[in-house]
Amino acid sequence: MPDFILHQYAGSPFSEKVRLLMGYLDLPSQQVEIPVIMPRPQLMPLTGGYRRTPVLQRGREMYCDTALIAKILIAQGEGQALLPQAQRAVIETVAYWADTFLFRVVVAVAFQPKALSGNPLFESDAEAAAFMADRAEFSKGSTALQMDLAVALSHFDLWLHQMNSQLGAQAFLFGQAPTLADFSVYHCLWFIAERPALVADLAVFPEVMRWFAQMTAFGHGRVQPMGAEDALQLAASEPFLAKQKVLSPSVSVCPIDYGLQPVTGALVEAEHVPDAYSVLRDEPGLGEVLVHFPRLGFRCVDL
Numbered sequence: 001m002p003d004f005i006l007h008q009y010a011g012s013p014f015s016e017k018v019r020l021l022m023g024y025l026d027l028p029s030q031q032v033e034i035p036v037i038m039p040r041p042q043l044m045p046l047t048g049g050y051r052r053t054p055v056l057q058r059g060r061e062m063y064c065d066t067a068l069i070a071k072i073l074i075a076q077g078e079g080q081a082l083l084p085q086a087q088r089a090v091i092e093t094v095a096y097w098a099d100t101f102l103f104r105v106v107v108a109v110a111f112q113p114k115a116l117s118g119n120p121l122f123e124s125d126a127e128a129a130a131f132m133a134d135r136a137e138f139s140k141g142s143t144a145l146q147m148d149l150a151v152a153l154s155h156f157d158l159w160l161h162q163m164n165s166q167l168g169a170q171a172f173l174f175g176q177a178p179t180l181a182d183f184s185v186y187h188c189l190w191f192i193a194e195r196p197a198l199v200a201d202l203a204v205f206p207e208v209m210r211w212f213a214q215m216t217a218f219g220h221g222r223v224q225p226m227g228a229e230d231a232l233q234l235a236a237s238e239p240f241l242a243k244q245k246v247l248s249p250s251v252s253v254c255p256i257d258y259g260l261q262p263v264t265g266a267l268v269e270a271e272h273v274p275d276a277y278s279v280l281r282d283e284p285g286l287g288e289v290l291v292h293f294p295r296l297g298f299r300c301v302d303l
């Protein structure tokens with residue numbers, strides 16, 4: 001049975017980043033299809049309230065945010081070539097830029113009125129209203145995902161021209177082999193390519209399309225579907241974790257941009273997960289769960 005359980009949903013671009021990475025690294029996974037909107041009653045006990053998608057489960061441990069998930073998979077799948085030492089800082093910076101700024105651009109582009117027809121989330125007025133209400137709750141206290149459509153379109157166009165020109169000179173963003181940055185840029189473009197009304201806007205960038213097809217060909221690897229209840233039961237049946245050194249007995253960890261639902265517990269040292277905030281929680285009916293967040297993009301405060 002594969003070690004990793006990915007909690008994701010089909011239409012989620014950040015999930016696509018992880019699905020493709022798993023395919024590229026040939027890491028088998030079990031995948032739980034979570035609902036696109038809340039509630040997610042079998043997942044929240046595992047994450048302690050963190051609700052961004054996707055999350056990766058390994059036994060009683062949860063890995064949040066694809067920046068951290070990618071590092072765990074790269075280490076496990078011997079994918080160090082995706083983060084070559086000589087370019088590591090700049091590749092991680094481009095990946096972060098794509099996962100934040102470029103994602104914000106493509107959210108505005110993907111949800112423009114002409115792209116909504118055919119989107120199952122907007123099939124009926126009731127479904128559209130439920131989705132909008134859920135995302136309003138998700139975004140409470142933040143404007144970090146908002147961008148005016150005209151601004152988004154002009155930035156998107158400028159960037160596609162630049163990328164098309166660069167990819168005329170080399171196969172991937174940082175040379176002849178893919179790096180983590182390619183996966184972060186890929187999921188943003190995938191979000192656009194998934195919308196039939198927008199595909200023609202991409203087709204005018206042939207080098208981008210060639211690169212996109214090469215990335216798509218990595219596939220999703222060996223995937224087994226899993227039920228949400230089974231994933232929860234699997235965590236519950238795992239032995240308790242080895243004693244961790246407590247760094248602070250009570251903290252709250254939260255993203256710095258959007259999806260500002262905090263997770264509370266004890267901050268502990270977890271040597272197997274570098275550059276992370278690792279929060280040990282006691283979940284009723286489940287026992288100890290260790291939830292890891294990357295430091296990049298998150299804040300941790302003592303309570």
Ligand SMILES: N[C@@H](CCC(=O)N[C@@H](CS)C(=O)NCC(=O)O)C(=O)O
Binds near residue numbers: 054099
């Ligand atoms: N920085 C996060 C961003 C994740 C993110 O924004 N995911 C979107 C879906 S692609 C989300 O959480 N949407 C709200 C939800 O699924 O509840 C990551 O890399 O994992």
